Amino acid sequence: MVQLFEKAAKIYPRRVAGLFRNLKWAAMIVLLGIYYGAPWLRYDRGPHVPDQAILIDLTGQRGYFFGVEIWPQEVYLLVGVLILAAVGLFFATALLGRVWCGYACPQTVWTDLFVWVERFVQGDRNARKRLDDGPWTIEKVWKKALTHLIWLVIGMVTGGAWVFYFNDAPSLIDGLLHLQLPGAVLVWVGALTLSTYFMAGFARENICKFACPYARFQSAMFDRDTLIISYAHERGEPRGKHKRGDSWEGRGHCIDCDSCVVVCPMGIDIRDGLQFDCISCGLCIDACNTVMEKIMLPRGLIHYDTERNQERRAEDLRTARLPTKGRMRWIRPRTVFYAAIIALVGSLMLGAILLRSETDLTVIHNRSPQYVRLSSGDIRNNYQLKVLNKTHFDRSYEIAVEGIAPKAVEVMAAGDVPVTAVTVPANSVGEFRVQLITDRGAAARNRVTFRLIDTSTGKVAQHASYFVQP
């Protein structure tokens, strides 16, 4: 019989309480709070400009992040953000292992939320399992239906929050309440509703195992000093069931209660050692500690530790030494390297933001034709000037040319009329045609610098170009 497929076993994580569970709750509240709340923050930028603190205005082609305002040509800043995010992830991984996976990844956070809903409606692990295995009773139908309904609502709110980042939130929610929404918004809300519902409701750990590229190359960031979740083999083994009053002599502290396995959202047994499915969430630590307290043994049979400390402890045991205290080596070549990249990219970004010019000038030399011979024998070159006025005020500028001494600089604004000063309205791009006319000189190609002088502030923007003659 050919087996066409293998059904993945469904995981029913059991409820657990403890330090790391609380950390996860806190992370979930903070992260979801930021995600759902951030579009509602206001930031006053003056009249005629959106007052939403974080806004990507696609139709207006502007990005706003509090005091930072970027134009389409400054999207390279986004590249900086992505580099920082990637290296920040590497840095965190080198120091603390997969903390991102365990606490902060959207896949983890929403899955956690969905499992919480599942538990709230259908009960804990055993009840859910029983419900799934049992026949379709009325109880099963309403419990399942309610779960999926809540999931869909969460998905809808998730998709709803996403579109707020691209539209003015208060006016959009007004449209939402009156059911007057642009089609694009509906499509996005729909897509994110379904993807949230599918990813957190069904795909869950499979995303980490099969789809996530980061899960696959994280091992490159690992070394023997990276924090991982480890089961203290030397203390736990040989494991076995234990009855109250039995001696602990000649056996390990693991009582094989399977608590660490049933709470695991990835469905693995951490006692098998470090494995790629482990997202380092620490729930097995909470589960094991609860059990250890009950049977009055020290906590920490499963704990966050480094491979180096594990080896040292095993070595201590073998040589019958007193156990040395585990220690963390925070400063290692790779952590220093990642930190240096973060500092470098971060300061470049900061510099780019602080030194951002309020006026930009681009000069395009007309190449068809490169030069024009006039009746008098003079040579003319044509240029197209783009002036970006990034301020929120109308500005006027003077144009000066350096590098050659032209007989005439003719500026043509829109409309076929020569002008002397150019005016660009607030927050917009002005385009001007400029003609330089010179006597025929010696060099075939001359460097020319266009200078744009803001008449109100005296600030200068410049752009290099060239002047061609036969």
Next chain:
Amino acid sequence: MTEHHEEVDDATGTKTTGHEWDGLKELDTPAPRWWLIVWMVTIVFAIGYWVVYPAWPTISGHTGGLFGWTQYEKLKVDQAQIATRQGEYRRKFHASSFEQVAGDPQLFEFARAGGSVVFKENCAACHGAGGEGRKGYPNLNDDDWLFGGDIHQIYHTIEVGSRSTHADTHMAMMPAFGAILKRQEIDDLATYVGSMNATQPPSVAWVNGQVLFQANCVSCHGATGEGNRELGAPRLNDAIWLYGGDHETLVETITRARAGVMPTWQHRLAPDDQRMVAVYVHSLGGGE
């Protein structure tokens, strides 16, 4: 397949396919169920696609799809949308004089952009993509105009062409002097025309040429070679030459004469398109 014997890998407990390469064995791991489902969904999607969209070739054409969707129809709809968007400006342009267009920045940019497109489709073949011209085809960027460079004159030239089939076409006609003057005389004339602005007579040939010029050429090209736009006679005392200002080319021009042709665009382009091209050409830098 009779050779195939079931073998189970010790480490994973999975069956092997029975294939072995240098000790490496291939496990017959089943695909996950979700993967199989996604695969089947794509197949179902493909069938739906065949039904809805044109997909399969038939002997005389192809299957039409449920809703008769075609790229041609899509293009028509898109172009209709664009035409609607442009409609407002087109109407405004239609009702505006050239002077009104020049004074309205938005309308001017619309006309210039539209004219640039029409120019590239119709005029660039001879005048070059940027109107830079080439031997025999005038450069439209410079300030030298055979028939006048203000926007009305440019528009008129576009409308009637030069030596075209249009009844009112520009009809400049220079005689071929090869049959009128001797070879030596043409040589002297070319020497004079090539350096008309010289203040001191540089040679005997130049002086002879000057005499010949006064006798044969001034009626069209003017006493100082300033040209005559009424007749379409080019200005000769400037730095711009349509066919070349070197001695040999001048000899050739005088001997055989030149008669470049530009077609009339009156019936080829819509009137507003002709006007847009005029706006564009006028804006290239030489407009008067």
